[in-house]
Amino acid sequence: MNLRRLLLVGAVAFAACFAGVFLGQRVADTPNPNETELHAVLHDRITLTAAQKARIDKIEADFAVRRHALEQEMRASNIRLAKAIEAEQGYGPRVTEAIDHTHDVMGTLQKETLEHLFEMRAVLNREQAQEFDESVVKALTADAR
Template identity: 50%
Template sequence: MMRGWRAIALTAVLAALAGGAGTWISASWVLARREPPSLHDIVHHDLKLSPDQLARIEAVEARFAARRPALEADVRAANLELATAIEQSDGDSPQVQAAVDHFHVAMGALQKETITHVFEMRSVLTPEQAAIFDDRIVVALAPNEN
């Protein structure tokens, strides 16, 4: 009888993961098709930067560009760790939960560094430019809310 519950639990976990993966893939496809303006486009095309501002922004972008690949690699590694834990588990095991936690930490680190990068760029702007920047960022993050 216990084996039957394990099979049901494993099926439920796999179904939830498959549903989540399908949702993520669909959302990624839809978002890629809509293509809100990138942060680079907002800063370099929507704002009239002075030469000094441009140099400072480029330094901020270079620092983030150097850090971002490691953060994204950790997200990919955590995703692989989760896939391996699911493959080797017969249910919602401690290994699966540890992999989920690692994935959340990796994604959180990437998001926090990205937000820090956004505010570092914003600190270079004049109040008028910052207002435009904020409006564009809000629309990019929540396009249907405005």
């Protein structure tokens, strides 16, 4: 009976680890359609001057490096969570700590993404910024509709 219980707990722990890693990869690896839409607004619908385009390209290149680092940290955080689940086989202090760290990384990514958007917005003139703002609002409320 103990072997059966151990195998069941191991299977549940493995499934939880796999689900955590899978979900984490989906969050970090999949381009956000709303973000893609915002970039389309900047590059396709708003007519940028050469100077604006050069500044925005630099801002995007700089952010791509930081975003990649945060996505790597998110993957590492998911691995820590999987190992904590495997070790504790329940919702213990290591699992709680790993979840909190994952949330911190996700929050940092969200904050830095918004800072990135505002940095790009600062390059735009008033009319361009208004169109950009409308796209941001649309992107952020798309799931609420």
